[in-house]
Amino acid sequence: MNYRIPLSAFRRINKPGRYLGGEVNSASPKKDCPSIALCFPDVYEIGMSHLGLKILYERVNSDPRFIAERVFAPWQDFAFELKRRGEPLRSLETGMPLCKFDIVGFSVAYEMSYPDILEMLSLGKIPIRSSERRECDPIVIAGGHASFQIAPMKPFLDGVFLGEAEEGITEMLEVCSDFTSRSERIEKLSKIDGLLIFEKEETKKKRIFSGFSNSCEPMAPVVSSVSAVHDRVAVEIMRGCARGCRFCQAGYITRPVRYRETSSIKNTIFTSLKNTGYDEVSLVALSTCDHPQILELMKSVSEPLSQRRISISIPSTRVDAFDIQVALGSISGRRTSITLAPEVGSERMDRVINKGINRELLISTVEKIFSNNWHSLKLYFLIGLPMELESDVNAIAELLNELAPLARRKSASIRAAVSIFCPKPWTPFQWYGMNAPDFLEEKIAKLKSKTHRSINLAIHGMNVSLVESALCRGNEDLSNVIEYVWRNGGTLQSWNELFNIELWRTAFSNFGIDIEKEACRAFGEDDKLPWEQFDSGISKKFLMREKRFAEMAGEDKNNSYTPDCSTGACSACGLPCKDLNLSPLSNEISITPSTIPTVEAKQKIRIGFYFQRSGAGAFLGHLDMVAIFERAIRRAEIPVLFSQGFTPRPKLRFIMPLPLGMGCESEYGELEILDCEIEDVRNRLNSVLPEIIRITKVEDISGQRSMPIVEKSFFQIESKRIKTSLDYVKIFEKSYRRKKAVREIIPLNQLEIIKCDDGIATILLTHIEGGISAGDILEIIVREDEEAKITRTGYKFSGA
Numbered sequence: 164m165n166y167r168i169p170l171s172a173f174r175r176i177n178k179p180g181r182y183l184g185g186e187v188n189s190a191s192p193k194k195d196c197p198s199i200a201l202c203f204p205d206v207y208e209i210g211m212s213h214l215g216l217k218i219l220y221e222r223v224n225s226d227p228r229f230i231a232e233r234v235f236a237p238w239q240d241f242a243f244e245l246k247r248r249g250e251p252l253r254s255l256e257t258g259m260p261l262c263k264f265d266i267v268g269f270s271v272a273y274e275m276s277y278p279d280i281l282e283m284l285s286l287g288k289i290p291i292r293s294s295e296r297r298e299c300d301p302i303v304i305a306g307g308h309a310s311f312q313i314a315p316m317k318p319f320l321d322g323v324f325l326g327e328a329e330e331g332i333t334e335m336l337e338v339c340s341d342f343t344s345r346s347e348r349i350e351k352l353s354k355i356d357g358l359l360i361f362e363k364e365e366t367k368k369k370r371i372f373s374g375f376s377n378s379c380e381p382m383a384p385v386v387s388s389v390s391a392v393h394d395r396v397a398v399e400i401m402r403g404c405a406r407g408c409r410f411c412q413a414g415y416i417t418r419p420v421r422y423r424e425t426s427s428i429k430n431t432i433f434t435s436l437k438n439t440g441y442d443e444v445s446l447v448a449l450s451t452c453d454h455p456q457i458l459e460l461m462k463s464v465s466e467p468l469s470q471r472r473i474s475i476s477i478p479s480t481r482v483d484a485f486d487i488q489v490a491l492g493s494i495s496g497r498r499t500s501i502t503l504a505p506e507v508g509s510e511r512m513d514r515v516i517n518k519g520i521n522r523e524l525l526i527s528t529v530e531k532i533f534s535n536n537w538h539s540l541k542l543y544f545l546i547g548l549p550m551e552l553e554s555d556v557n558a559i560a561e562l563l564n565e566l567a568p569l570a571r572r573k574s575a576s577i578r579a580a581v582s583i584f585c586p587k588p589w590t591p592f593q594w595y596g597m598n599a600p601d602f603l604e605e606k607i608a609k610l611k612s613k614t615h616r617s618i619n620l621a622i623h624g625m626n627v628s629l630v631e632s633a634l635c636r637g638n639e640d641l642s643n644v645i646e647y648v649w650r651n652g653g654t655l656q657s658w659n660e661l662f663n664i665e666l667w668r669t670a671f672s673n674f675g676i677d678i679e680k681e682a683c684r685a686f687g688e689d690d691k692l693p694w695e696q697f698d699s700g701i702s703k704k705f706l707m708r709e710k711r712f713a714e715m716a717g718e719d720k721n722n723s724y725t726p727d728c729s730t731g732a733c734s735a736c737g738l739p740c741k742d743l744n745l746s747p748l749s750n751e752i753s754i755t756p757s758t759i760p761t762v763e764a765k766q767k768i769r770i771g772f773y774f775q776r777s778g779a780g781a782f783l784g785h786l787d788m789v790a791i792f793e794r795a796i797r798r799a800e801i802p803v804l805f806s807q808g809f810t811p812r813p814k815l816r817f818i819m820p821l822p823l824g825m826g827c828e829s830e831y832g833e834l835e836i837l838d839c840e841i842e843d844v845r846n847r848l849n850s851v852l853p854e855i856i857r858i859t860k861v862e863d864i865s866g867q868r869s870m871p872i873v874e875k876s877f878f879q880i881e882s883k884r885i886k887t888s889l890d891y892v893k894i895f896e897k898s899y900r901r902k903k904a905v906r907e908i909i910p911l912n913q914l915e916i917i918k919c920d921d922g923i924a925t926i927l928l929t930h931i932e933g934g935i936s937a938g939d940i941l942e943i944i945v946r947e948d949e950e951a952k953i954t955r956t957g958y959k960f961s962g963a
Contacts, residue, residue, distance in 0.1 A: 165258025167250060170779065171950045174824040176241050179782040180389040181207035184255035185853055187386040187794070188438060190224040190231065192257050197339035199223060199332070200254060200264040200301075202234045204271065204279035205657065210235045212393035214447060215307065216270050217381040219332050229336040232256040232264075233385070236279045237286070239654060239661070245286055252286035261287025265339040265348075267301045268324075268332075271309040274634040275627065275657040277316055278649040280305070284319070291646070293321050293361070298345050302352065304335075311369075311416055312588040312694040315634055315641035322352065322360040325697055326369030327402075329378070331357050359697070366696040373743050375402050375421045379431045383438040386794060388853065389787055395443035395476075396435045400428050400457070404449035405729040406481075409517050409713055410506070410545060412587035413449055416699045419740045420453075420729040425460050432464060436473065440794025440851075443474050451477040452484035453729070471797075472811050478502070482520045482528050500539035501532055507545065508558030514716035515550050517709070519724050522562065529566050533573040540570065540577045546606055547584040547598035550717030556606045560613035567615045578619040581610065583628040587635060588694040589701055591709035596683040597632040600625055626664040630656075632682035633671070638693040641681075644670045702737025766838040767804060769869065772845070773860040777826040777954065780855030785820035791853065792832070799847035802837035818958075819873050819930075822938035827955040829859070833870060873930055875959040876937065877917075880924045882951035925956075 165184055173179035201220055203210030210216060216233070223231035232254035237245065245252060251260035261267060267289065269280055284291045289300055296303075305313055306324040313323055324331060335358065338351045353363040357370025372378075387394065403420040404413070432444055451457065461475065468475060482503050505525050507513050513520055532540055544559055563579055570577045583603060586592045598606075607622055614620050634641060647670040648656070655661045671678040686692060688707060715721035728734040776783070783791070793813050796803050805811040814835035821827055836844070845861040852858070915927040928937065937955065 165253050165255065166245075168244065168248060169950055170781070171824070171952060172244060173782050174949065176244065177238055178207075178389055178784075179823065180784065180787055181235070182237070182241060182255075183388055183779045183782060183855075184258075185779065185855060186255075186388050187440075187798075187851070187853060188383045189233075189385050190220070190256050193227070193230045196228055196230055197266075197336040198230045198232065198259070198264045199266040199268055199336060200234050200259075200261055201231050202261075202267060202269045202280075202283055204236050204269055204276040204283060205655070206238055207235045208387065208389055208391045210270075211385070211387040211391040212397075213270060213272070214381075214397045214399060217384045217397070218399075219268075219270075219328060220385070221381040221383065222329055223332055223336065226333055228340065229333065230256075231332075232259060234261055234283065234287070236276075236283055236655065239652075242282065242286060242654070251288045252283060262289050262300065264301045266335055267303045269303070269305045269307075271305050271307040271313065271316075273657055274309055274312075274631050275662075276309075277634060277645045278653050278656060280316065281319060281646060281649040282654045285649075292318050294318070296321075296345075300345070302345065302348060304358070308413060308416060309635070311412075311697045311699050312635045313697065314638045314693045315645060317361055317639050318642045319645075320361065321349065322358055323697065324358050324370075325367060325699070326357045327372035327375075328357070328370070329372045329374070329380075331355055331370055366698055368698040369416070369700050371419070371700075371738075371743060372402075376424050377427055378423070379427050379434075382431060382434045384435060386439050386441075388783060388791065390790065393445065394441065394790070395445050396432065396439060396441045397445045397447050398428055398431050398435070399423065399447045400451060400460075401448040401454050403729075404453070405727050405734075406450060406453075406519070407517050407709070407725045407727065407734065408506070409515070409591040409709055410548065410584060410587075412590050415589050415701050415736075417449065418701070418736065419738050419743065422454055422456075425456050425463070428460060429464060433467070436471075437798065440797035442472060442793070442797070443476060444468065445476050445478070447478065450481060450484075452480060472805055482525050500541060501537050502541040502543070503528070504543040505562075506543065507548070507555065508560070508562040509555045511716070511719065512548060512551060512555045512558075514722060514724065515713045516545075516548065517713070517725050525562070526565060526569075529569055533569055533575050538573065538575040540575065542577065542579045544579060544581045545584045546581050546610065547603050549584075549586075549592055549595045549713065551598075551606075553606075553609070556610055557613060560610055563618045563620075564613075564615045567617050571617060576619065577617075578621065579614070580621045580623070581607075582623040583625060585628050585632040585635065588692065588697075589699040589706070591706050591713055593692065593706065594686045594688060594710060596636075596685040597628065599683055600629060600679060624659065624662070626667075627657075627659075627662055629678060629682050630664070630667050633678050636684070636693065637681060640674070640676070643674050644676065647673060700738045702735075705734070705736045767835065768838050768863055768865045769833060769835050770841060770844065771831065771833050771862050771864040771867075772858050773829050773831055774856055774858045775828050776830055776856050777828065778855055780853075781821075781826035782823055783855075784823060785817070788856075789815065789817065791856065792848075795848055795851045796834070798851040799844075801834075801844060801847065802839060804835040804837070816870055818870060819876070819937075821955060825937065825953045825955065829957045830955070831958065833864070872961040873958050874961040875930065876928045876955055877957045877959075878926050878928060878937070879954045879956050880926065880951060881922060881953075882924075882948045883922055884948045885919060885922055885924045885951075 166182060201216055203213060203216055220231050220233065223229050234252060234254050251262065253260055281291045290296050302321045304322045304324055305316065305320050306328055310323045310325060334355050335352060338348055342348050342351055349360055352358055353360040357367065359367040401420065401422045403417040405418060405420045406414060408414055448454065480501065480503055482505060505520055506516060506518055510521055529540065546556065566577060585597055586595045603625060611620060648666055651666055653663055653666045668678055709725060712721055712725060725734060726732065792815060796813055803813045805813060815832065817832040841861050841863055845858050849858050913929040913931055916924060917927055918925040
């Protein structure tokens with residue numbers, strides 16, 4: 164634990180494992196070298212799933228000259244604790260305060276996280292406005308998809324990196340190595356391609372990483388201690404998308420399309436699996452099935468992965484790529500759920516957005532989905548698009564109603580997620596405004612009323628979309644609005660339970676801005692747009708041409724689509740694709756023999772093991788601890804046995820999980836494996852487990868009863884008020900509510916005090932059915948002394 168806060172204080176914190184650090188594959192400290200804090204303005208489990216952060220982290224830390232450390236936004240309870248104690252926001256690796264780094268880099272994926280950037284700067288003891296920063300303060304830079312419309316955040320940033328930073332991030336640290344003064348660094352940083360320093364220049368074009376095809380990062384991503392949103396190996400197999408969907412900002416700002424070599428993909432898959440212990444691989448891209456060798460790639464890796472009980476997944480699928488998805492499903496053997504994104508319901512709107520999917524194809528695809536034993540289908544739609552008519556909204560309901568019987572016949576389900584269209588910069592629709600909220604409410608009401616009740620219809624929040632649209636299309640004038648929201652507690656606004664529309668409305672109103680007019684205003688084609696200085700490389704001429712094609716399609720004057728330039732003719736979007744020397748894919752795809760594990764027939768044995776989990780390890784939840792052990796078993800290549808069924812799991816069990824905040828000196832678990840040297844199992848697991856967990860004893864228990872019954876547990880309590888606490892416990896009574904029936908009040912006669920002196924007590928707890936639990940003891944004692952430390956020191960098994 165890197166924070167100078169008593170461990171006991173973390174009992175009051177939601178998910179304290181977010182702040183522990185010490186994860187597998189986290190960077191080792193380096194002394195006296197340029198440093199960058201890779202900051203993600205959302206909580207740990209969101210940021211740890213961000214692939215871009217993982218790539219840059221490994222790219223920097225693989226260079227012995229530099230160090231990158233991670234910093235995530237704290238949840239509101241921990242932020243309050245930091246403020247109360249005057250403790251700065253620190254990195255997870257070394258506990259360095261944010262203000263001590265040379266560069267602070269924010270990966271900004273979403274406009275709603277803008278207030279969290281200010282919160283992190285303030286907690287990190289960095290002045291929030293760039294004009295107030297001193298010579299000793301770090302240089303604050305933003306990057307990520309939202310950096311192409313980040314004008315409202317300019318007063319808070321020193322600069323923004325546009326595009327892909329694999330090469331640029333080390334160039335920035337080289338500047339910090341060569342120059343010590345902040346002003347000199349600012350001057351030199353402005354010379355780096357893709358890095359726009361606000362006080363030096365007006366505009367800059369994005370940077371394109373031409374070495375993507377043969378790159379392999381991340382090979383050893385940090386393995387999160389707390390369950391992340393995406394707990395799996397993520398391998399980016401292609402970058403960019405040239406399909407040309409006119410609403411999709413990601414498709415335009417990530418151009419040109421580049422495919423990763425299959426040899427690099429396979430190398431990343433197998434190496435990262437070995438280094439992490441994950442049991443799932445996700446092949447990531449905006450349109451994964453567009454990779455020319457996707458089927459061949461899947462066939463080449465399926466056998467070694469299936470032998471290891473490792474599954475393969477891909478993100479949402481284009482309707483016209485479903486035949487590939489069927490083949491992928493047959494290779495991987497998994498039939499969980501599938502996601503399609505038709506976006507619209509009518510062919511007219513399909514031409515407007517340039518999606519290229521007709522109704523008949525979608526219906527036949529859904530029939531294939533259910534006939535191929537998928538039982539769950541998710542569909543994505545947009546509402547409020549430019550040129551959308553009432554008939555187009557009705558067409559979504561009609562389409563869903565036509566699909567509903569197909570699902571019912573196969574006892575399957577359909578979930579339709581409907582998002583409100585927010586016109587994003589650097590798309591052909593950037594000149595349009597968001598639909599007025601009243602108009603959108605009418606559309607949504609009609610959609611709900613016309614859609615069959617068997618369809619699970621989920622509508623994205625109107626108010627969130629309103630704020631998002633205003634922020635992504637605004638200029639520097641909105642900086643005061645963002646600061647007001649932050650100063651009045653508006654953090655983590657991307658979380659539904661914390662989003663506060665009234666606070667946003669007040670903030671806009673206080674600075675004379677109508678939030679609805681800001682979100683819904685349209686721009687003229689000759690207007691200077693607030694985001695033009697953040698040049699994506701896509702020409703304005705091309706975007707205007709696509710806008711006019713959309714308008715002609717809306718008037719039924721254009722029945723054609725703009726083709727995919729990665730497979731057809733160049734669409735003249737303005738990017739210098741020919742100058743980038745993008746090499747074609749090689750045709751070689753092979754299976755590397757060493758990647759296919761071979762298992763000899765051996766005797767099955769069951770082992771029991773004892774382990775310690777103390778200090779910060781006391782704040783790992785039980786399910787997180789189970790996941791840590793499962794991944795450690797994979798990394799250590801222990802020949803574990805698996806359960807049967809649809810989702811096989813390692814045969815691993817633990818006895819009597821402890822509540823958060825309670826450590827243990829002797830926790831017990833069991834594992835079923837193929838016969839091997841018992842002591843070797845202990846050594847191999849300890850070599851890959853986090854330092855906060857240590858296996859102390861392993862024994863062969865093959866002939867004994869599985870999972871012995873615990874009769875008594877020994878606990879040690881350290882507290883300045885231990886006698887007062889125990890006197891309180893003796894007279895405490897607790898009622899239990901289970902299965903809607905209130906049990907009798909049970910006195911705590913199951914507790915025996917063995918020893919109590921000098922602030923330390925040893926107690927023996929007898930476990931009886933319906934009696935008080937170890938968690939109840941913790942709760943009672945913490946009432947009297949929140950600094951108390953409780954450790955389980957051992958068990959007494961029934962019959963022992």
